[in-house]
Amino acid sequence: MTAIQDFIDDTARSVAFLSRVPVPQRHFIGxxxxxxxxxxxxxxxxxxxxxxxxxxxxxxxxxHAPPALLAFATLALQVLVTGALHEDGLSDSADGIGGGRDRESALVIMKDSRVGSYGVVALVLSFGLRAAAIAALATVLTPSALGMALLAVAAASRTAMVWHWSLLPPARRDGVAASVGEPERGATTFALISGALIAALLLLPHGTVLAFALALAAAIIAVLTFDRIAMRKIGGHTGDTIGATQQLAEMSVLFALALAL
Structure with a gap:
């Protein structure tokens, strides 16, 4: 029972960290x-x-809502629930990595609350690609299958965050990511396995093994590619790059599913 309660508490804390959903305070006692x-x-x-x-x-x-309307309404509600937390990370990462002359200038730019041209372009591409992919999926999947596919993408993209977080060292020691600790090896392994299983269980009854394999490959390539860029430009991860990883994984998985289904 203690192990189950611990996992419930971890889930509640994760929801609070990754969204604007109010979570009962009892999960944070001690x-x-x-x-x-x-x-x-x-x-x-x-x-x-x-x-x-x-x-x-x-x-x-x-x-039978128009696919484009469905896609943007879905993304709008998703952003309301998350408080655009991951989109903010994507924007800041794009500005810092794209506009920083060196490591220090990149990190300074990423802490700046203002949005630059790289950040704007990244957000336009993120919303555009995701909306186009969701609209495409809405034309080929049943309503229930579409909902399950979006939940599978959600699990996969949050798993990608943990993987990115665990693979790279902190780029700054006083950042948000560093302040909440490094992922434990066992917790990372559990997240990777459970994330893949959840995505498979949600997606495979409504899709194909090939679609799942392509989606998984797309997420892996997106994370590893971004890891190399982040390591070269800023020397590790930050809270912003963790959020950006979620966006990149979500875009990649949705893109792959839209092509494969």
Whole structure:
């Protein structure tokens, strides 16, 4: 029972960290604010966070809403629930990595609350690619299958965050990511396995093994490519690059599914 309660607490803490969803304070009693173990629940937390948007997509699909309208409404609700947390990370990472002359200038730019041209372009591409992919999926999947596919993407993209976080050292010692601790090895392994299983269980009944394999490959390539860029430009991860990883993985997986299904 203790292990189950610990996982419930980790899930609640992960939901609170990854979204603007209010979480009961009882899950934080005696908690020191570190997420080293709680990252194991990121895949499940992603599913819970995206559940309202996935339900909306399914309902709109059932009522034969225009695919583009369905896609943007789904993304709008998703952003409301997350508080655009991951989009902010993508924008800041694009500005810093794209506009920084060196490591220090890149990190300074990433801390700046203003949005530059690289950040704007990244956000336009993120919303455009995701909306186009969701609209494409809405034309080939049943309403329930569409909702399940979006939940699978949610699990996969939050798993990608943990992987990125665990592979790279902190780029700055006083950042948000560093302050909440490094992912434990066991928690990372649990997140990677559970994330893949959750995505498979949600996607395979409505798709194909090939589609799942392509989506998995797309996520892996996106994370590893971004890891190389982040390591070369800023020397590790930050809270912004962790959020950017979620966006890149979500874009990649949706793109692959739209092509394969």
């Amino acid at each position: 908690h020191d604010g570190r997420l080293s173990r709680a990252v194991r629940a990121f895949p499940l937390a992603g599913v819970l966070i995206v559940l309202p948007a996935a339900a909306l997509a399914a309902v709109l699909s059932a009522f």
